[in-house]
Structures are given as structure tokens and as C-alpha cells.
Amino acid sequence: MLRYMTKRILQLIPIVIVISMVIFFVLNLMPGNQVSAYLGVGSEVSPERKAQIEELLGLDKPLYVQYFMWLKRVVIERDLGRSIVFGAPVNEVINTFVWNSFILNLVSLIFAMLIALPVGIRSAVKKYGLFDNFFTVFSLVGVSMPTFFFALILIFYIAIPVESIPLNGMRTSIMSIRGYPSKMAEIMDVARHMMLPAIVLTMTSLATLTRYTRNAVIEVINQDYIRTARSKGLAEKVVIYKHAFRNALLPVITVLGMWIPSLFGGAILLETVFLWPGIGRALLRGINNQDLSLVMATLVFYAILTVLGNLLADLSYGLADPRVRVK
Amino acid sequence: MTEDKNKMNLNAEPVVSTLKAEGPWTIAWNRFKKNKVAVIGATGFLIIVLLVIIVPMIYSFNLFRAQEGITTGELIKETIFVDLRAQGFELTNANMPPSREYLLGTDRQGRDVMFRLFYGGRISLMVGLMAAGITVSLGTLVGGIAGYYGGIVDSILMRFAEIVISIPFLPTMIAISAAMRWVPSERSIFVVVFVVGILSWPGLSRVVRGQILSLREQEFMLATEALGISDASRIVKHLVPNVLAYVIVSATLTMGSAILLEAGLSFLGLGVTPPMPSWGNMINLARNATIFENYPWMWVPPGVLIIATVISVNLLGEGLRDAFDPKEIR
Numbered sequence: 001m002l003r004y005m006t007k008r009i010l011q012l013i014p015i016v017i018v019i020s021m022v023i024f025f026v027l028n029l030m031p032g033n034q035v036s037a038y039l040g041v042g043s044e045v046s047p048e049r050k051a052q053i054e055e056l057l058g059l060d061k062p063l064y065v066q067y068f069m070w071l072k073r074v075v076i077e078r079d080l081g082r083s084i085v086f087g088a089p090v091n092e093v094i095n096t097f098v099w100n101s102f103i104l105n106l107v108s109l110i111f112a113m114l115i116a117l118p119v120g121i122r123s124a125v126k127k128y129g130l131f132d133n134f135f136t137v138f139s140l141v142g143v144s145m146p147t148f149f150f151a152l153i154l155i156f157y158i159a160i161p162v163e164s165i166p167l168n169g170m171r172t173s174i175m176s177i178r179g180y181p182s183k184m185a186e187i188m189d190v191a192r193h194m195m196l197p198a199i200v201l202t203m204t205s206l207a208t209l210t211r212y213t214r215n216a217v218i219e220v221i222n223q224d225y226i227r228t229a230r231s232k233g234l235a236e237k238v239v240i241y242k243h244a245f246r247n248a249l250l251p252v253i254t255v256l257g258m259w260i261p262s263l264f265g266g267a268i269l270l271e272t273v274f275l276w277p278g279i280g281r282a283l284l285r286g287i288n289n290q291d292l293s294l295v296m297a298t299l300v301f302y303a304i305l306t307v308l309g310n311l312l313a314d315l316s317y318g319l320a321d322p323r324v325r326v327k
Numbered sequence: 328m329t330e331d332k333n334k335m336n337l338n339a340e341p342v343v344s345t346l347k348a349e350g351p352w353t354i355a356w357n358r359f360k361k362n363k364v365a366v367i368g369a370t371g372f373l374i375i376v377l378l379v380i381i382v383p384m385i386y387s388f389n390l391f392r393a394q395e396g397i398t399t400g401e402l403i404k405e406t407i408f409v410d411l412r413a414q415g416f417e418l419t420n421a422n423m424p425p426s427r428e429y430l431l432g433t434d435r436q437g438r439d440v441m442f443r444l445f446y447g448g449r450i451s452l453m454v455g456l457m458a459a460g461i462t463v464s465l466g467t468l469v470g471g472i473a474g475y476y477g478g479i480v481d482s483i484l485m486r487f488a489e490i491v492i493s494i495p496f497l498p499t500m501i502a503i504s505a506a507m508r509w510v511p512s513e514r515s516i517f518v519v520v521f522v523v524g525i526l527s528w529p530g531l532s533r534v535v536r537g538q539i540l541s542l543r544e545q546e547f548m549l550a551t552e553a554l555g556i557s558d559a560s561r562i563v564k565h566l567v568p569n570v571l572a573y574v575i576v577s578a579t580l581t582m583g584s585a586i587l588l589e590a591g592l593s594f595l596g597l598g599v600t601p602p603m604p605s606w607g608n609m610i611n612l613a614r615n616a617t618i619f620e621n622y623p624w625m626w627v628p629p630g631v632l633i634i635a636t637v638i639s640v641n642l643l644g645e646g647l648r649d650a651f652d653p654k655e656i657r
Contacts, residue, residue, distance in 0.1 A: 015489065015490055015493055016493075018490050019490060019493055019494055022490075022494065023494075023499065023502070026499070026502060026503055026506065027502060027506070029503075029506040029507075140638060140641060140642070141634070141638065143641065144583065144587075144634055144637035144638040144641055145633075145634050145637075146587055146590045146591060146594075146610075146630065146633055146634075147591075148590075148591065148594050148610070149590075149610060149630035149633065149634070152610070152613050152619070152626070152630070153627075153630070155619075156619070156620075156623065160620065265495070268497055268498065268501065268595075269497075269591050269594065269595070272595065280498075283498055283501075284501065284595065287501060287502055287505045288505070295502060298498070299495060299498055299499060299502065302495035302498050303493060303494060303495050305495075306493050306494075306495055307493045310492075310493070
């Protein structure tokens with residue numbers, strides 16, 4: 001098992017490198033001058049000074065050389081560069097914002113799971129009933145709705161009329177400047193701000209997760225061993241929760257495996273609407289300000305998350321189902 | 328319905344004519360007609376398409392009819408090829424709430440929101456359609472080649488697909504669109520189409536490859552070989568129809584997600600850029616606090632239309648999937 005896992009993880013490295021290459025070349029298509037981005041807006045420099053800075057940043061070399069310089073710096077010197085927008089080392093910037101995204105995603109995923117599993121099972125047991133049909137429509141609307149529009153509607157109809165729900169941000173600015181009176185007050189403040197974005201994220205994951213659970217349970221219910229369990233005269237509850245549900249968990253776990261890494265990636269659109277200080281919004285600011293080191297590092301970080309998610313999905317099959325366990 | 332027909336035929340004609348086998352398309356069509364959900368989706372989508380085509384035409388017709396000395400020919404021409412300039416603007420009418428004159432009110436420049444809504448719908452639907460076209464062509468081509476030739480070609484292409492699938496989708500799209508911001512407004516839709524198209528083909532290519540791989544081994548393919556049918560004919564007549572169902576379903580669903588992606592990108596100010604309207608960049612107005620709080624008629628209608636369109640398209644896609652699936656017995 002360990003050897004298999006190491007092999008799989010090693011296989012990911014070339015993929016990540018190729019992706020980073022693609023991203024690097026795409027980013028260098030960006031218009032605008034990196035020297036002026038480096039010096040700040042509105043700064044005028046003489047051509048000689050400009051050439052000096054270009055040499056300093058390695059911009060005078062061909063693109064592929066620049067890529068290998070970047071790769072060498074990241075892998076060997078473990079230096080991701082400095083973010084222009086935030087004026088700090090990129091790894092510090094990512095480390096600050098990633099946890100804000102993580103907490104929001106984690107809370108939403110927990111809520112989504114707590115709702116989706118029972119709903120999915122009930123929909124499957126009473127297939128095409130009123131309950132099932134309601135959630136079918138709910139999922140359809142959920143996957144067809146642009147998240148940012150849903151977020152805007154929530155702000156418009158809930159946050160604006162209800163005084164105690166904040167419009168956006170993560171903390172009340174006065175409180176975060178003066179410092180919170182207690183840890184509890186801080187948690188309450190963040191929770192209040194998190195309410196609307198968490199509702200949006202929960203709804204969107206719920207839409208897919210309920211369908212997924214439902215279909216998995218339906219698949220299992222049609223199996224022979226469920227008929228056997230029923231013909232033994234077991235109570236329907238035992239059949240569903242003990243025999244059917246445990247087997248239906250397999251595909252659900254796979255989906256969750258894929259979602260673990262995405263917990264760290266911020267939802268860019270959502271964070272933009274709610275001004276949530278997450279990694280997605282940091283990335284967008286980086287893109288808008290031609291902050292190449294930050295954008296490059298964040299995109300590669302996302303790529304690693306995606307690749308790891310696919311791997312985890314594969315591996316979690318083995319964890320949940322002994323039949324596919326690799327020897 | 329078909330049974331009734333058969334009975335009538337039985338009475339009127341010799342039995343032989345009723346033995347005519349139903350083609351896969353007829354079967355699919357009949358199943359599709361019975362699928363209420365799919366019919367609702369198709370109808371909804373058709374209505375939106377018609378509105379998007381006709382409403383801007385009405386505006387153009389009314390505008391040019393009032394012009395002096397316009398010939399009927401010119402009027403027809405201007406009506407059919409609606410120009411974005413067909414809709415003038417009067418700053419004195421800015422920020423008007425919905426009224427009888429302006430059914431959906433006016434925006435900050437005094438432009439009629441109704442016109443922009445449906446003209447923008449043309450843009451959004453076009454983006455969806457073209458992006459789905461690129462995705463499907465690339466996906467079928469790559470998957471088809473990989474599946475048919477197998478071996479090393481297959482390994483290389485599928486590795487490539489794996490890489491593209493691992494590229495973080497939305498962030499990369501945003502980065503590419505930002506890099507292409509210099510593209511003028513009227514051509515910005517092609518950037519969106521291009522970006523969505525080149526990043527979303529791998530899913531379909533895997534499905535097509537898998538199908539072709541398994542079809543290749545089946546006996547009817549051996550039969551075509553034994554009958555001496557040419558390679559081209561084998562691919563076009565025997566392999567393609569078998570994957571066509573997947574391709575059509577995928578095209579429909581891709582169109583829905585492409586419309587959502589366009590909306591997201593334009594909302595960030597990166598997709599379709601003004602003055603060209605699209606549903607996404609109309610919602611972008613909501614990022615202005617004054618508009619957001621006081622003039623909801625400027626940004627709510629495009630959102631509602633996006634939801635309606637994507638729901639219809641998704642229903643249609645699901646319905647088509649059921650209709651084409653030979654295993655599905657209803």
C-alpha cells in the first residue's frame with residue numbers, strides 16, 4: 001500500500017511541473033510592464049535604470065530561461081518570491097489567506113454533509129415521492145444558479161434589511177483594530193460575518209451532494225443482498241441504515257476525498273462578492289495588479305490541490321471498499 | 328401513439344410494411360416526447376431563444392420606422408440585423424424605475440434595460456453555443472483518435488487530457504482573460520469562448536475514447552471488417568453514431584456551464600466587456616453600491632434569465648440522456 005501510494009504521488013510531480021510551465025507562459029502573456037509593477041504605479045525611470053532592474057529580475061532572458069530560474073528558486077531555495085500587492089513574501093501571504101478560506105469551506109462542507117446524507121437516503125427510499133421531487137428541483141436550481149447572483153440576492157434581501165447581519169467582510173473593522181474583548185467575542189463576530197457566505201457555499205455543495213447520495217443509495221437498494229436482507233425479515237430501518245447506507249457511502253466518500261483539497265482553495269467569485277479575505281480574493285487582487293510571483297504561486301498551489309484531490313478520490317475507494325484495496 | 332399507427336397500418340396495408348424497423352433516432356425522439364421534464368426544458372429554451380431574437384428586432388424596427396425617407400428594404404435590413412446602436416440613450420432618462428414606457432426601467436446612461444437584457448442574451452447564448460461547439464469538437468476529435476488508434480497515440484493524448492483536467496479551471500480562466508484584456512469589446516466574446524473551450528474538452532474526450540475502445544472490440548465491428556467496408560465508412564457510419572448520443576448530451580450540458588462561466592467572468596469585469604452587453608456584465612453593475620441598493624431592476628433581470636436558461640438547458644440535457652440511453656426502459 002505504502003509503495004503504491006509513493007508511486008502515485010511521484011507520478012503527480014511531472015504533471016504539476018507541466019501545469020506550472022503552462023501557467024508560467026500564460027501569465028507572461030499579460031500585458032503591461034513588470035518593471036513598473038515592481039516599482040509601483042506612476043513611477044518614471046530612465047532607460048538605463050530600467051535595463052538594470054530588468055537584469056536584476058531576470059527579465060532580459062528568454063522566457064524558458066526565466067521559467068527554469070523560477071523553478072530553481074522555488075524548488076532549491078524554497079523561495080516563492082515577494083508579493084507586490086501585499087508587500088510581503090508570497091508564502092506568508094498565502095499562509096494568511098488560506099486559513100480564512102479554509103474555515104469558511106470547512107463549516108459549509110460540514111453543514112452540507114449533515115443535511116445531504118439524511119436527505120439523500122430519504123429521497124432514495126421514497127423514490128419519486130413528494131420529498132424526492134422537491135429535492136430534485138432544489139438540486140437543479142442549485143446547479144443552475146450563478147453563485148455570485150445568489151450571494152447578491154441574499155445580501156439584498158437579508159443583509160440590507162436585517163441590521164445584525166453584516167454585508168461583507170470577515171470581522172467588524174472597529175473591533176478588529178481595537179482588539180476583541182474576549183476570544184468568544186471574536187468567534188461570535190466571525191460567525192456573524194460567515195453566515196451568508198456559508199449559506200451560499202452550503203447550498204451549492206448540497207445541490208450535488210444530495211443527488212450523489214440519492215443515486216448511490218438507489219444503486220445499492222437494487223442489489224441482491226438487500227433483497228436477501230429484506231427476505232430475512234429484517235426491519236426496513238436496519239436494512240437501509242445498516243446494509244444499504246454503508247455500501248452507498250463508498251461513492252460519497254470518493255466525492256468527499258476530492259473535496260478535501262478544495263477546502264483550501266477559495267471560491268473566487270464568492271469571496272469577491274462578500275469581500276471575504278480568502279485566498280481566492282488575494283489571487284484576484286494579484287491578477288488585477290500584475291503581481292506575477294503571487295499569481296504564479298497561487299495557481300500552482302491550486303493545481304497541486306486539484307491533482308491531490310483526484311489522487312485522494314482514487315485512494316479513498318480502497319479505504320471504503322475492501323474489494324478494491326490494493327495489495 | 329406508434330402502436331395505434333401500427334394497428335391502422337395493419338388494417339390498411341400488408342403486414343410487411345409494419346416490419347420496418349424503427350431507427351435509433353425515431354426511438355430517441357419518441358422517448359424524448361414522452362419525457363415531460365425534457366419537453367419542458369426544450370420549450371423553455373426555445374422561448375428564451377425566440378425572445379432573444381425577436382425583442383431587439385422590435386426595438387430596431389420601431390427606431391428605424393420613425394426615420395424619414397427610409398425604404399421598406401432598408402427597414403427590413405435594419406430590423407433583421409439589429410445594431411447595438413439601434414438603441415439610443417438619453418441621459419435625462421437615467422435611472423428610471425420600471426414603468427409603462429420602459430418595462431424594466433433604464434440604466435445609468437438612460438439606456439432601456441429591456442433592450443440590453445435581450446441583446447445581452449444574444450451574446451450570452453452565443454458564447455454558450457460556441458464554447459460548447461469548441462469543447463465538443465475537440466473532445467470528440469481527441470477521444471476518437473485516442474480510442475481508434477490506441478497504443479502510444481492513446482497514451483500521449485490521454486496524458487495530455489489528464490494535465491488539462493488538472494489545471495485549476497476558474498483561476499486559470501481568470502488569469503488568461505486578464506491577460507487578454509486589451510481585446511476590444513466587440514471581440515471580447517471570442518476570448519471567453521476560446522478560454523472556456525480549450526479548458527473543458529478533456530471530460531468528453533475520456534468518455535468518447537472509452538466508448539470507441541469498447542466498440543472497436545465488438546462483433547459488429549468485426550462484421551464490418553469482414554464485409555470489407557472501408558475505414559472511413561466504418562468510422563463515420565458505425566462508430567460515430569454510437570458515440571453521438573454522448574456528444575449531444577455533453578454539448579447541451581457544456582452550453583449550460585459555459586453560460587454560467589461567461590456570467591462569472593463578466594461579473595468580475597474580465598469576460599465580455601462593455602459597451603457590449605451580456606448577462607454577466609449587466610450583473611457586474613451590482614458591484615457599485617448605489618446601483619446595488621437602489622436600482623435592482625438593472626441587475627436582477629439578467630440573473631433571473633441566466634437561471635431560467637441554464638435550468639432549461641440542463642433539463643434538456645438530462646432528457647436527451649434518458650432518451651438516448653438504450654438501457655433505459657420506460
